[in-house]
Amino acid sequence: MRWDLGIGGLALLAAMALAFGLIAHLIVGKGLTRWLWLxxxxxxxxxxxxxxEVGFGWATQEELQPNIDGLSFDEVQLVTLAGLIAALIARYAVRKKGRTAGPLRKSAT
Known part of the structure; x- marks a missing residue:
């Protein structure tokens, strides 16, 4: 089956992406870059x-519910889960890096 992602699906995905970017920035903090949200x-x-469109584009509309203007909504939530896990790992790595003095950091002594 050929999937055509409509304007409504693209708009919903863009809103979800913007919200995810802001949440990821809040989770990680300012330790990496100020453009992390983008x-x-x-x-x-x-x-x-x-x-x-690629991973689940083969499935029929009945198999993928809810399908919002061509966007496989539930399947996109897999991206949310993976992204949140990545943000938590990045937060841990940034916090751990900030606590230890690296080889390029000068000592105050």
């Missing part, structure tokens, strides 16, 4: 299209 949002949007 990187996370763009990555979420691209991954959402790939999951919805």
């Amino acid at each position: 990187f996370a949002a763009v990555s979420y949007f691209v991954a959402g299209i790939l999951v919805s």
Whole structure:
């Protein structure tokens, strides 16, 4: 079956990506970059299209519910789960890096 992602599906995915980017930025904090929200949002949007249209594009509309204007909504939530796990790992890595003095850090002694 050929899937055509409509304007409504794209708009919903863009809103979900923006919300995810802001949440990921809040989880990780300012330890990496101030543009983290944008990187996370763009990555979420691209991954959402790939999951919805490439990964599950073979399935019929009856098999994928809810299907919002061509967007496989539940399947895109797999991207949300993976992204939240990645954000938590990044938060842990940033916090751990901040607590230990690396080889490039100068000592105050």
